[in-house]
Amino acid sequence: MRLVEVEQEAQRVRMDFDVSLQFANPTGAVQGGFIAAMMDEAMSTCCIIASNVTMTAPTLEMKISYLRRLMPGKASVEARILKWGRSAAFMEAECFDAEDELVAKSTATAIPMPFKRLS
Numbered sequence: 001m002r003l004v005e006v007e008q009e010a011q012r013v014r015m016d017f018d019v020s021l022q023f024a025n026p027t028g029a030v031q032g033g034f035i036a037a038m039m040d041e042a043m044s045t046c047c048i049i050a051s052n053v054t055m056t057a058p059t060l061e062m063k064i065s066y067l068r069r070l071m072p073g074k075a076s077v078e079a080r081i082l083k084w085g086r087s088a089a090f091m092e093a094e095c096f097d098a099e100d101e102l103v104a105k106s107t108a109t110a111i112p113m114p115f116k117r118l119s
Contacts, residue, residue: 001041004076011050011081015042021072029069032104036064039093039106042079047089048115050081057089057110064106074098084112 005014015038023034040059047057079093089112095104 001038003045005078006049008049008052011046011084012078013042013046013049013080014076014078015045017075017077019070019072019075024072027069029071030075032064032066035066035070035075035095035104036062036106038075038077039064039079039095039104040108042077043091043093043106043108043110046079046081046091047084047110047112050084051112051115054115055112056115057091057112060088060109060111062106062108064104066104068097068101068103070095070097070103075103076100087111 002016004016017038019030023030025031076096077093082090082092089110091108093106097103
């Protein structure tokens, strides 16, 4: 994964992913759980960057709507914070395929807390 766009003031990021054939299901499409993981990672990264690396926001719940299949190869996720409160953060993300077609949309709720690097 690569962080390719950051708009800290707008609380938005875009990340690129190289999706391996190993993540494909028997039909050849990327299994939905891997799409969910990419979207969750982008939303989490967005929270860390928006807080200037002082806060993180572990996901409490996440909803995903899959709109089309994603094939292995290039993919990107755009994530943004909708609202950052004292006890909850609300985020959304969109996943795009190599042709920049929308693959999935996600919303999530997270709990803001001080950033601590795990050892």
